[in-house]
Amino acid sequence: MASNIFCYFNDILIILKAEVSAPANAEEANRPDYVLNKYDYFGYGTNSSVHQVNVVALSKLTCFILPNQYGHLLQPKTIWNAEETPEHSLLEQILHLEPLEVDIFRGFTLPEAPTFRQVFGGQFIGQALAAASKTVDCLKMVHSLHAIFLVAGDNNIPIIYQVHRARDGSSFATRKVEAKQKGLVVFTLIASFQKEEVGFEHQAAIMPDVPPPEQLLNLEEIRERRLTDPRFPSQYRNLAAKKKFIPWPIEMRFCEGSASQHKPSLNYWFRARGKLSDDQALHRCVVAYASDLLFSGVSLNPHREKGLKTYCLSLDHSIWFHKPVKADEWMLYVIESPSAHGGRGFVTGRMFNRQGELIMSLTQEALIRREKPRGPNPRPKL
Numbered sequence: 001m002a003s004n005i006f007c008y009f010n011d012i013l014i015i016l017k018a019e020v021s022a023p024a025n026a027e028e029a030n031r032p033d034y035v036l037n038k039y040d041y042f043g044y045g046t047n048s049s050v051h052q053v054n055v056v057a058l059s060k061l062t063c064f065i066l067p068n069q070y071g072h073l074l075q076p077k078t079i080w081n082a083e084e085t086p087e088h089s090l091l092e093q094i095l096h097l098e099p100l101e102v103d104i105f106r107g108f109t110l111p112e113a114p115t116f117r118q119v120f121g122g123q124f125i126g127q128a129l130a131a132a133s134k135t136v137d138c139l140k141m142v143h144s145l146h147a148i149f150l151v152a153g154d155n156n157i158p159i160i161y162q163v164h165r166a167r168d169g170s171s172f173a174t175r176k177v178e179a180k181q182k183g184l185v186v187f188t189l190i191a192s193f194q195k196e197e198v199g200f201e202h203q204a205a206i207m208p209d210v211p212p213p214e215q216l217l218n219l220e221e222i223r224e225r226r227l228t229d230p231r232f233p234s235q236y237r238n239l240a241a242k243k244k245f246i247p248w249p250i251e252m253r254f255c256e257g258s259a260s261q262h263k264p265s266l267n268y269w270f271r272a273r274g275k276l277s278d279d280q281a282l283h284r285c286v287v288a289y290a291s292d293l294l295f296s297g298v299s300l301n302p303h304r305e306k307g308l309k310t311y312c313l314s315l316d317h318s319i320w321f322h323k324p325v326k327a328d329e330w331m332l333y334v335i336e337s338p339s340a341h342g343g344r345g346f347v348t349g350r351m352f353n354r355q356g357e358l359i360m361s362l363t364q365e366a367l368i369r370r371e372k373p374r375g376p377n378p379r380p381k382l
Protein backbone atom coordinates (compact mmCIF):
# COMPACT_ATOMS: atom_id res chain seq x y z
CA MET A 1 0.00 0.00 0.00
CA ALA A 2 2.70 2.44 -1.10
CA SER A 3 1.63 5.99 -1.88
CA ASN A 4 3.61 8.99 -3.14
CA ILE A 5 3.99 12.02 -0.94
CA PHE A 6 3.97 15.45 -2.58
CA CYS A 7 5.42 18.44 -0.81
CA TYR A 8 4.40 21.82 -2.22
CA PHE A 9 6.20 23.84 0.40
CA ASN A 10 9.73 24.41 1.58
CA ASP A 11 9.26 22.68 4.90
CA ILE A 12 11.15 19.86 6.60
CA LEU A 13 9.23 16.68 7.43
CA ILE A 14 10.50 14.67 10.39
CA ILE A 15 9.17 11.11 10.53
CA LEU A 16 7.54 10.24 13.83
CA LYS A 17 5.95 6.90 12.87
CA ALA A 18 6.16 4.46 9.90
CA GLU A 19 8.62 3.75 7.15
CA VAL A 20 9.22 5.89 4.05
CA SER A 21 11.35 4.98 1.03
CA ALA A 22 13.11 7.28 -1.46
CA PRO A 23 13.78 5.27 -4.67
CA ALA A 24 17.12 5.71 -6.42
CA ASN A 25 16.98 7.95 -9.51
CA ALA A 26 17.67 6.76 -13.05
CA GLU A 27 21.44 7.47 -12.97
CA GLU A 28 21.83 5.40 -9.83
CA ALA A 29 19.67 2.47 -10.93
CA ASN A 30 21.96 -0.08 -9.26
CA ARG A 31 21.81 1.61 -5.89
CA PRO A 32 19.24 0.24 -3.42
CA ASP A 33 16.51 2.60 -2.19
CA TYR A 34 17.13 4.62 0.93
CA VAL A 35 14.84 3.54 3.71
CA LEU A 36 13.93 6.35 6.04
CA ASN A 37 12.94 5.53 9.60
CA LYS A 38 11.70 7.23 12.73
CA TYR A 39 13.34 10.69 13.24
CA ASP A 40 14.85 10.77 9.73
CA TYR A 41 13.79 13.86 7.85
CA PHE A 42 13.21 14.98 4.28
CA GLY A 43 11.84 17.92 2.36
CA TYR A 44 13.16 21.13 0.88
CA GLY A 45 14.85 23.57 3.16
CA THR A 46 17.17 21.03 4.76
CA ASN A 47 19.91 22.29 2.46
CA SER A 48 20.59 25.46 0.50
CA SER A 49 20.61 23.47 -2.77
CA VAL A 50 17.33 21.90 -3.95
CA HIS A 51 17.20 18.24 -5.04
CA GLN A 52 14.07 16.55 -6.33
CA VAL A 53 13.31 13.09 -5.01
CA ASN A 54 10.26 10.80 -4.94
CA VAL A 55 9.29 9.79 -1.45
CA VAL A 56 7.02 6.77 -1.14
CA ALA A 57 5.15 5.96 2.07
CA LEU A 58 5.14 2.20 2.64
CA SER A 59 2.71 2.40 5.55
CA LYS A 60 0.62 4.97 7.40
CA LEU A 61 2.90 7.92 8.09
CA THR A 62 2.96 10.49 10.87
CA CYS A 63 5.31 13.45 10.36
CA PHE A 64 6.24 16.52 12.32
CA ILE A 65 6.33 19.46 9.88
CA LEU A 66 8.99 22.01 10.71
CA PRO A 67 8.18 25.19 8.74
CA ASN A 68 11.06 26.40 6.61
CA GLN A 69 11.59 29.61 8.63
CA TYR A 70 12.53 27.44 11.64
CA GLY A 71 15.00 25.28 9.65
CA HIS A 72 17.91 27.12 11.28
CA LEU A 73 17.03 25.41 14.58
CA LEU A 74 18.48 22.21 13.12
CA GLN A 75 21.80 23.97 12.44
CA PRO A 76 24.00 24.50 15.52
CA LYS A 77 25.87 27.85 15.41
CA THR A 78 29.44 26.67 15.01
CA ILE A 79 32.35 27.03 12.62
CA TRP A 80 30.34 25.06 10.09
CA ASN A 81 27.90 27.90 9.52
CA ALA A 82 28.64 30.78 11.90
CA GLU A 83 30.18 34.08 10.87
CA GLU A 84 33.74 34.44 12.11
CA THR A 85 33.63 35.67 15.69
CA PRO A 86 36.64 36.88 17.65
CA GLU A 87 35.92 34.63 20.65
CA HIS A 88 36.70 31.46 18.68
CA SER A 89 39.78 29.67 20.00
CA LEU A 90 42.89 29.79 17.79
CA LEU A 91 42.19 26.17 16.83
CA GLU A 92 38.76 27.02 15.44
CA GLN A 93 40.37 29.79 13.41
CA ILE A 94 43.05 27.40 12.09
CA LEU A 95 40.35 24.93 11.03
CA HIS A 96 38.11 27.62 9.51
CA LEU A 97 37.66 27.10 5.75
CA GLU A 98 36.33 29.43 3.10
CA PRO A 99 33.72 27.79 0.83
CA LEU A 100 34.68 28.49 -2.81
CA GLU A 101 32.30 26.27 -4.76
CA VAL A 102 30.14 23.21 -4.02
CA ASP A 103 32.52 20.77 -2.23
CA ILE A 104 35.57 23.03 -2.68
CA PHE A 105 37.08 24.91 0.26
CA ARG A 106 40.13 27.08 0.90
CA GLY A 107 42.25 26.77 4.04
CA PHE A 108 45.13 28.94 5.22
CA THR A 109 48.20 28.62 7.42
CA LEU A 110 47.53 31.52 9.80
CA PRO A 111 50.53 33.67 10.76
CA GLU A 112 49.75 33.00 14.44
CA ALA A 113 49.42 29.21 13.86
CA PRO A 114 52.40 27.10 14.86
CA THR A 115 54.47 26.06 11.87
CA PHE A 116 57.72 24.30 11.27
CA ARG A 117 59.56 24.12 7.95
CA GLN A 118 56.39 23.03 6.07
CA VAL A 119 52.65 22.77 6.63
CA PHE A 120 52.08 20.84 9.87
CA GLY A 121 50.57 17.44 9.06
CA GLY A 122 47.86 17.84 11.71
CA GLN A 123 46.70 21.00 9.96
CA PHE A 124 46.17 19.04 6.72
CA ILE A 125 44.26 16.30 8.58
CA GLY A 126 42.11 18.75 10.61
CA GLN A 127 41.26 21.01 7.66
CA ALA A 128 40.58 18.13 5.25
CA LEU A 129 38.33 16.47 7.82
CA ALA A 130 36.52 19.81 8.33
CA ALA A 131 35.99 20.04 4.55
CA ALA A 132 34.65 16.47 4.37
CA SER A 133 32.41 16.99 7.44
CA LYS A 134 30.77 20.04 5.86
CA THR A 135 29.47 17.87 3.01
CA VAL A 136 27.96 15.13 5.20
CA ASP A 137 24.51 14.99 6.88
CA CYS A 138 25.14 16.44 10.37
CA LEU A 139 23.65 13.28 11.99
CA LYS A 140 26.62 11.28 10.65
CA MET A 141 29.92 11.57 12.52
CA VAL A 142 33.38 10.60 11.30
CA HIS A 143 34.39 7.19 12.73
CA SER A 144 37.57 6.56 10.72
CA LEU A 145 40.01 8.37 8.48
CA HIS A 146 43.13 7.46 6.52
CA ALA A 147 45.52 10.15 5.29
CA ILE A 148 48.61 10.18 3.08
CA PHE A 149 51.14 13.05 2.96
CA LEU A 150 52.43 13.24 -0.61
CA VAL A 151 54.40 16.47 -0.83
CA ALA A 152 55.58 19.05 1.72
CA GLY A 153 52.98 21.82 1.98
CA ASP A 154 53.99 25.48 1.55
CA ASN A 155 53.02 27.60 4.59
CA ASN A 156 52.81 30.76 2.48
CA ILE A 157 50.08 29.80 0.04
CA PRO A 158 46.44 28.75 0.60
CA ILE A 159 45.42 25.09 0.40
CA ILE A 160 42.47 24.08 -1.78
CA TYR A 161 40.41 21.16 -0.45
CA GLN A 162 38.30 19.31 -3.04
CA VAL A 163 35.79 16.85 -1.55
CA HIS A 164 34.54 13.86 -3.58
CA ARG A 165 31.26 12.36 -2.33
CA ALA A 166 32.22 8.69 -2.72
CA ARG A 167 29.01 7.31 -1.18
CA ASP A 168 25.95 8.31 0.85
CA GLY A 169 24.28 5.28 2.43
CA SER A 170 21.54 5.29 5.03
CA SER A 171 23.94 4.50 7.92
CA PHE A 172 27.35 5.40 6.46
CA ALA A 173 28.81 8.06 4.15
CA THR A 174 32.29 8.11 2.60
CA ARG A 175 34.28 11.12 1.45
CA LYS A 176 37.63 11.48 -0.34
CA VAL A 177 39.47 14.78 -0.02
CA GLU A 178 42.36 16.07 -2.11
CA ALA A 179 44.40 19.01 -0.84
CA LYS A 180 46.09 20.99 -3.60
CA GLN A 181 48.69 23.72 -3.82
CA LYS A 182 49.71 25.20 -7.17
CA GLY A 183 47.52 22.56 -8.87
CA LEU A 184 49.47 19.67 -7.30
CA VAL A 185 47.84 17.17 -4.93
CA VAL A 186 49.93 17.41 -1.76
CA PHE A 187 47.72 15.43 0.63
CA THR A 188 44.79 12.99 0.44
CA LEU A 189 42.27 11.82 3.02
CA ILE A 190 39.52 9.24 2.96
CA ALA A 191 37.01 9.42 5.78
CA SER A 192 33.97 7.37 6.71
CA PHE A 193 30.99 8.77 8.64
CA GLN A 194 28.23 6.90 10.49
CA LYS A 195 24.86 7.67 12.03
CA GLU A 196 24.67 6.93 15.77
CA GLU A 197 23.84 3.26 16.36
CA VAL A 198 23.41 1.04 19.42
CA GLY A 199 25.34 -2.27 19.30
CA PHE A 200 27.75 -4.71 21.01
CA GLU A 201 30.02 -3.13 23.64
CA HIS A 202 33.40 -4.03 25.13
CA GLN A 203 36.70 -2.34 26.00
CA ALA A 204 39.78 -4.51 26.45
CA ALA A 205 42.25 -1.58 26.50
CA ILE A 206 43.10 -0.34 30.00
CA MET A 207 44.26 3.21 30.66
CA PRO A 208 47.77 3.21 32.20
CA ASP A 209 48.10 4.36 35.78
CA VAL A 210 49.60 7.87 35.41
CA PRO A 211 49.49 11.02 37.57
CA PRO A 212 46.52 13.35 36.84
CA PRO A 213 47.29 16.42 34.69
CA GLU A 214 46.96 18.80 37.67
CA GLN A 215 50.09 17.22 39.22
CA LEU A 216 52.18 17.68 36.06
CA LEU A 217 53.89 20.65 34.44
CA ASN A 218 52.92 21.96 31.01
CA LEU A 219 55.54 22.86 28.36
CA GLU A 220 55.56 26.56 29.31
CA GLU A 221 56.22 25.68 32.96
CA ILE A 222 58.99 23.21 32.00
CA ARG A 223 60.62 25.92 29.87
CA GLU A 224 60.27 28.53 32.64
CA ARG A 225 61.95 26.12 35.04
CA ARG A 226 64.80 25.49 32.57
CA LEU A 227 65.36 29.24 32.20
CA THR A 228 65.25 30.17 35.86
CA ASP A 229 66.16 27.17 38.04
CA PRO A 230 69.60 27.99 39.56
CA ARG A 231 70.35 24.26 39.85
CA PHE A 232 70.88 24.19 36.06
CA PRO A 233 74.29 25.52 34.89
CA SER A 234 74.03 29.04 33.44
CA GLN A 235 75.34 27.77 30.06
CA TYR A 236 72.37 25.36 29.87
CA ARG A 237 69.92 28.09 30.87
CA ASN A 238 71.26 30.47 28.18
CA LEU A 239 70.99 27.73 25.57
CA ALA A 240 67.38 27.00 26.60
CA ALA A 241 66.52 30.71 26.29
CA LYS A 242 67.85 30.78 22.71
CA LYS A 243 65.77 27.75 21.62
CA LYS A 244 62.75 28.72 19.50
CA PHE A 245 59.62 28.13 21.55
CA ILE A 246 56.40 27.27 19.69
CA PRO A 247 53.24 28.14 21.67
CA TRP A 248 51.00 25.33 20.34
CA PRO A 249 47.22 25.81 20.60
CA ILE A 250 47.24 22.46 22.43
CA GLU A 251 48.25 22.25 26.09
CA MET A 252 50.40 19.17 26.87
CA ARG A 253 51.55 17.65 30.17
CA PHE A 254 54.07 14.80 30.06
CA CYS A 255 53.58 11.88 32.47
CA GLU A 256 57.21 10.67 32.63
CA GLY A 257 60.43 12.56 33.29
CA SER A 258 63.47 12.75 31.01
CA ALA A 259 64.78 9.41 32.44
CA SER A 260 62.35 7.53 30.22
CA GLN A 261 63.03 9.53 27.06
CA HIS A 262 64.80 6.55 25.40
CA LYS A 263 61.80 4.25 25.72
CA PRO A 264 59.84 3.65 22.48
CA SER A 265 56.73 4.98 24.23
CA LEU A 266 55.26 8.23 25.55
CA ASN A 267 52.23 9.13 27.67
CA TYR A 268 50.94 12.68 27.84
CA TRP A 269 47.77 14.54 28.72
CA PHE A 270 46.56 17.15 26.24
CA ARG A 271 43.59 19.44 25.61
CA ALA A 272 42.76 22.30 23.26
CA ARG A 273 43.49 25.76 24.63
CA GLY A 274 40.38 27.93 24.98
CA LYS A 275 36.74 26.94 24.90
CA LEU A 276 35.55 25.26 21.71
CA SER A 277 32.05 25.52 20.22
CA ASP A 278 29.80 22.67 21.30
CA ASP A 279 29.98 20.69 18.05
CA GLN A 280 31.09 17.05 17.93
CA ALA A 281 32.28 17.39 14.32
CA LEU A 282 34.58 20.27 15.34
CA HIS A 283 35.92 18.40 18.41
CA ARG A 284 36.87 15.45 16.16
CA CYS A 285 38.73 17.81 13.77
CA VAL A 286 40.58 19.34 16.72
CA VAL A 287 41.84 16.01 18.10
CA ALA A 288 42.73 14.93 14.56
CA TYR A 289 44.86 18.12 14.35
CA ALA A 290 46.47 17.44 17.74
CA SER A 291 47.13 13.76 17.06
CA ASP A 292 50.02 14.41 14.63
CA LEU A 293 51.92 16.70 17.00
CA LEU A 294 54.00 14.31 19.07
CA PHE A 295 53.37 10.93 17.53
CA SER A 296 55.95 9.63 15.05
CA GLY A 297 58.79 11.28 17.05
CA VAL A 298 58.32 8.48 19.62
CA SER A 299 59.83 6.01 17.10
CA LEU A 300 63.07 8.00 17.38
CA ASN A 301 63.25 7.80 21.18
CA PRO A 302 65.52 4.70 21.42
CA HIS A 303 67.93 6.29 18.92
CA ARG A 304 68.28 9.72 20.56
CA GLU A 305 71.85 10.72 21.44
CA LYS A 306 73.68 13.96 22.12
CA GLY A 307 73.93 16.14 19.01
CA LEU A 308 71.64 13.93 16.91
CA LYS A 309 69.69 15.96 14.35
CA THR A 310 66.78 14.12 12.77
CA TYR A 311 64.56 14.49 9.74
CA CYS A 312 61.12 13.22 10.67
CA LEU A 313 58.04 13.52 8.42
CA SER A 314 54.64 11.87 8.74
CA LEU A 315 53.95 9.64 5.71
CA ASP A 316 50.47 8.39 6.58
CA HIS A 317 48.05 8.63 9.48
CA SER A 318 44.91 6.71 10.47
CA ILE A 319 42.36 7.38 13.19
CA TRP A 320 39.40 5.36 14.49
CA PHE A 321 36.98 7.35 16.66
CA HIS A 322 35.29 4.91 19.04
CA LYS A 323 33.32 7.31 21.26
CA PRO A 324 32.34 11.02 21.40
CA VAL A 325 35.27 13.38 21.89
CA LYS A 326 35.63 16.47 24.10
CA ALA A 327 38.79 18.13 22.79
CA ASP A 328 38.80 20.94 25.37
CA GLU A 329 38.88 18.44 28.25
CA TRP A 330 41.99 16.43 29.24
CA MET A 331 42.69 13.28 27.21
CA LEU A 332 45.58 10.88 27.78
CA TYR A 333 47.59 10.07 24.61
CA VAL A 334 49.32 6.69 25.02
CA ILE A 335 51.89 6.17 22.25
CA GLU A 336 54.04 3.12 21.48
CA SER A 337 56.47 2.43 18.67
CA PRO A 338 56.63 -1.31 17.94
CA SER A 339 59.11 -0.92 15.05
CA ALA A 340 61.61 1.28 13.22
CA HIS A 341 63.17 -0.15 10.09
CA GLY A 342 64.30 0.98 6.65
CA GLY A 343 64.02 4.70 7.40
CA ARG A 344 60.41 4.31 8.59
CA GLY A 345 59.16 4.53 12.15
CA PHE A 346 55.81 2.99 13.05
CA VAL A 347 53.69 4.23 15.96
CA THR A 348 50.35 3.28 17.46
CA GLY A 349 48.31 5.51 19.76
CA ARG A 350 45.34 5.29 22.07
CA MET A 351 43.46 8.24 23.54
CA PHE A 352 41.55 7.87 26.79
CA ASN A 353 39.29 10.36 28.57
CA ARG A 354 39.72 10.96 32.31
CA GLN A 355 37.17 8.26 33.06
CA GLY A 356 39.46 5.71 31.36
CA GLU A 357 37.19 5.25 28.33
CA LEU A 358 39.03 4.46 25.09
CA ILE A 359 37.96 7.30 22.79
CA MET A 360 40.26 6.83 19.79
CA SER A 361 42.88 4.48 18.31
CA LEU A 362 45.53 5.72 15.90
CA THR A 363 48.45 4.55 13.75
CA GLN A 364 51.12 6.36 11.79
CA GLU A 365 54.19 5.64 9.71
CA ALA A 366 56.86 8.33 9.33
CA LEU A 367 60.09 8.89 7.46
CA ILE A 368 62.81 8.98 10.13
CA ARG A 369 66.39 9.77 9.07
CA ARG A 370 69.49 11.54 10.31
CA GLU A 371 69.27 15.09 8.97
CA LYS A 372 71.46 15.74 5.91
CA PRO A 373 73.28 19.07 6.00
CA ARG A 374 71.34 21.54 3.83
CA GLY A 375 72.84 23.24 0.78
CA PRO A 376 72.66 27.04 0.46
CA ASN A 377 69.60 27.08 -1.91
CA PRO A 378 67.18 24.19 -1.28
CA ARG A 379 65.08 23.28 -4.36
CA PRO A 380 61.40 24.37 -4.11
CA LYS A 381 59.15 21.29 -3.88
CA LEU A 382 56.06 22.82 -5.56
Ligand SMILES: CCCCC/C=C\C/C=C\CCCCCCCC(=O)SCCNC(=O)CCNC(=O)[C@H](O)C(C)(C)COP(=O)(O)OP(=O)(O)OC[C@H]1O[C@@H](n2cnc3c(N)ncnc32)[C@H](O)[C@@H]1OP(=O)(O)O
Pocket residue numbers: 116118119120121122149150151152153219246254292293294311312313314315367369370371372373379
Ligand atom coordinates in the same frame (compact mmCIF):
# COMPACT_ATOMS: atom_id res chain seq x y z
C1 LIG B 1 59.04 14.35 24.87
C2 LIG B 1 59.01 15.80 24.97
C3 LIG B 1 59.02 16.47 23.65
C4 LIG B 1 58.70 17.91 23.80
C5 LIG B 1 58.44 18.52 22.47
C6 LIG B 1 57.78 19.75 22.66
C7 LIG B 1 57.04 20.35 21.80
C8 LIG B 1 56.77 19.92 20.44
C9 LIG B 1 57.20 20.93 19.51
C10 LIG B 1 57.37 20.71 18.27
C11 LIG B 1 57.13 19.44 17.56
C12 LIG B 1 56.72 19.75 16.18
C13 LIG B 1 56.82 18.52 15.35
C14 LIG B 1 55.66 18.42 14.48
C15 LIG B 1 55.94 17.38 13.44
C16 LIG B 1 54.71 16.74 13.06
C17 LIG B 1 54.88 15.87 11.83
C18 LIG B 1 54.53 16.61 10.59
O1 LIG B 1 53.73 17.47 10.55
S1 LIG B 1 55.35 16.16 9.14
C19 LIG B 1 54.47 17.07 7.89
C20 LIG B 1 53.55 16.21 7.14
N1 LIG B 1 54.25 15.33 6.26
C21 LIG B 1 54.78 15.80 5.10
O2 LIG B 1 54.71 16.96 4.77
C22 LIG B 1 55.47 14.77 4.20
C23 LIG B 1 55.17 15.08 2.75
N2 LIG B 1 55.85 14.14 1.87
C24 LIG B 1 57.09 14.39 1.39
O3 LIG B 1 57.67 15.42 1.66
C25 LIG B 1 57.69 13.34 0.50
O4 LIG B 1 56.73 12.41 0.14
C26 LIG B 1 58.87 12.59 1.16
C27 LIG B 1 58.39 11.86 2.40
C28 LIG B 1 59.99 13.55 1.53
C29 LIG B 1 59.39 11.57 0.17
O5 LIG B 1 59.76 12.21 -1.00
P1 LIG B 1 60.85 11.56 -1.99
O6 LIG B 1 60.38 10.25 -2.45
O7 LIG B 1 61.17 12.54 -3.04
O8 LIG B 1 62.05 11.30 -0.97
P2 LIG B 1 63.59 11.68 -0.91
O9 LIG B 1 64.22 10.69 -0.01
O10 LIG B 1 64.16 11.78 -2.27
O11 LIG B 1 63.65 13.13 -0.20
C30 LIG B 1 63.08 14.25 -0.82
C31 LIG B 1 63.61 15.51 -0.19
O12 LIG B 1 63.34 15.51 1.21
C32 LIG B 1 64.41 16.15 1.90
N3 LIG B 1 65.11 15.14 2.74
C33 LIG B 1 65.00 13.81 2.65
N4 LIG B 1 65.76 13.21 3.57
C34 LIG B 1 66.35 14.19 4.24
C35 LIG B 1 67.27 14.20 5.33
N5 LIG B 1 67.71 13.10 5.89
N6 LIG B 1 67.70 15.39 5.79
C36 LIG B 1 67.26 16.55 5.23
N7 LIG B 1 66.39 16.61 4.20
C37 LIG B 1 65.95 15.45 3.71
C38 LIG B 1 65.34 16.65 0.89
O13 LIG B 1 64.98 17.96 0.56
C39 LIG B 1 65.10 15.72 -0.30
O14 LIG B 1 65.40 16.31 -1.47
P3 LIG B 1 66.91 16.10 -2.05
O15 LIG B 1 67.02 14.63 -2.33
O16 LIG B 1 66.92 16.95 -3.24
O17 LIG B 1 67.84 16.53 -0.99
